[in-house]
Amino acid sequence: DQQVKQNSPSLSVQEGRISILNCDYTNSMFDYFLWYKKYPAEGPTFLISISSIKDKNEDGRFTVFLNKSAKHLSLHIVPSQPGDSAVYFCAANAGNMLTFGGGTRLMVKP
């Protein structure tokens, strides 16, 4: 019973174009959402977050959108770069526990 789902296991995008990674959740108690990036043989690194009181947060090329009514969030990367190729995890926080989605592997082609 996955509370956080990333339905696309992989995504391929051309360099310079927009990458859109999606995430759905079921628990309405989640109040803080995060995106992590993970390279092979490394731990996940924090990318960007958003509180449930907001619907958008931007940090350079990365923007996270939150649609609470649809229980959906997305990460936009513009423009995509080959160095962005990694696995992206969304995560949601309710109290002390971070719940992660299964990840989406992004491949940015030169």
Next chain:
Amino acid sequence: NAGVTQTPKFRILKIGQSMTLQCTQDMNHNYMYWYRQDPGMGLKLIYYSVGAGITDKGEVPNGYNVSRSTTEDFPLRLELAAPSQTSVYFCASSQWDTEAFFGQGTRLTVV
């Protein structure tokens, strides 16, 4: 600037053996976590701690034990290793319930 340090990086265990995965952080974070990541899957929370002397179970605690005697250290103990515990283990820490910082992981194989 070490952050979260995990040891060992790799380990092969025989079924029934025990071992401790070490985790230490130098950021004075209150919260610490242990996750496991199985191939093609997301991270599942094993145990977490909100401060020294306080631990609690996550989603998949069976077969594991933890302790938190200091703010810095949060070791994970496997008592009777089973093949189902073959995974990559990540330790993380955070200041309260904000973004967590992860270690580089321990790849464990139980044969």
